[in-house]
Amino acid sequence: LLRIGPFSQLARVTIKTLRFYDGVGLFRPARVDPQTGYRLYSPGQLPALRRIRLLRELGCSIAEIQVLTSTSPQSIENRLQAAGLRRRLMVAVALAEQRLRQLDALVGPTEAVAHSSLPLIERQIAPTPAFTLRDSVSSAGGDIHGMFEVAEQQVALLGRRAPCSPFMLLHNMDYHRPRIDVEVCIPVQTEALGSAGVRLVEPIARAACVEFTGEYSQAPALFDAALESLEGTGACLAGPIREVYLRFGADQRGYTLDPQCLANDVRQYRTELQIPLR
Amino acid sequence: LLRIGPFSQLARVTIKTLRFYDGVGLFRPARVDPQTGYRLYSPGQLPALRRIRLLRELGCSIAEIQVLTSTSPQSIENRLQAAGLRRRLMVAVALAEQRLRQLDALVGPTEAVAHSSLPLIERQIAPTPAFTLRDSVSSAGGDIHGMFEVAEQQVALLGRRAPCSPFMLLHNMDYHRPRIDVEVCIPVQTEALGSAGVRLVEPIARAACVEFTGEYSQAPALFDAALESLEGTGACLAGPIREVYLRFGADQRGYTLDPQCLANDVRQYRTELQIPLR
DNA sequence: TTGCTCCTCACGTCACGTGAGGTGGC
């Protein structure tokens, strides 16, 4: 059993949210220590909480979720309700897209400015087995660097490093926030699938790709420019954005990397941005 | 100058919202009667309010809108901000679509149930000049019938009725709400374009169409079924849904309709549902 | 006079977040 802190990190919700859900009776801890009042959660409760969070993000109110999750999950009513959710979300998406068009009309024809010659290349990205570590970090600091250090050390212990570039998934698809939801990925050999922390990272059917040199802080602006230049094409974002580190710096404490992919000077760093489209 | 009530109807916002915006200084009435305290708005303020509402629906906070609308609308910062909005909305849409897929995965493969043989036909719909009347009405009552009566009477006065079926646009794209945003449309001859209340209703490049017989109350369920049966196709809702009244009842007070499109018995009503797709 | 609209002011709502003041565990 986990205390509220570790459990909240696993579930990617705040402690405050867990206490709130306990208070309204939506999601209760597995056990409450009668001495201390500490809430204790079991990892087995994660799927239930994930379902609740999904429904919230789909626009359900707490009261609706109470109803949906209190009845047997296999009941027909439940499925019908789920169908209603589908419709609701489709409608929400359609309304959002309509507003997008209204916004474009309001701002006026985005002259040729944005459609400058950004060297966007469309590619397919193959599925990749990788050791991954996911966390919500400050977009400012060097937290991601630390995560890569830990991940490389773990892979070194595993002894199945694949000779490919490490990369990162940006799950919230948006650089412009104080905190971002990132998953750092170290490619490993296929045989390592099944080890703890290793998963098959999904392929991308259609990715718009750009490379850049130097500081990582350029990525957000480049991402914006890429989205802008896709404006008239009707393309939509279709999943987490990836940053692939072609040449980068590393501490190499407890592991060793191929010197070909390393650079001492930030100005020689080389990174590719991959934007999944539909 | 209009009092708050009529202005709120024109702008499709509540009186409470207008008072709230006045209170926080976001959107002020053109004049306030010093005697009564009555707020007086000019129709010329409508575009500004529409812009504010659009920004709200795009997810801007009141504070952000204050900043965006206080500077000159042509300033470069403003356009950049608008670009940021574009990104924000694209990201929101992508996240929503991702959740849609998660939902489908959660509910499990929607067996062959929904994909039953709904006779959906894809068609193009031509642009149509029409006299239109738009309002937010209760989805339960017969308010829409009343709107059609008024509209037909107006068109009779105009004397340019086109021999086509009247129809309705459901702007919120969702039947399942207490109040719906509808625009009733009476087709008129092209020459009537320019008369008050007459506009060219947009074409639909791709519409999924179904006809049904009898009570209008069947439309919501049919709409749901249509969306469900489109599930695997990747199609998205692309605009307001239309109901076309092929055969229907009418009071004909002050106007006369072609008997071919009329039915005395509800059971002989004939309606087509047109769902714009992308 | 009636019925409708408008006013202000205070409080409610929704899903949490913030912060104070205090305790438990290593």
Place this chain on the structure above:
DNA sequence: TTGCTCCTCACGTCACGTGAGGTGGC
């Protein structure tokens, strides 16, 4: 003992909505 985590309780936030109690205009 220190530093960290946890607790409760009360209040704050955001963008309005609700309702009371009262006035203006035809």
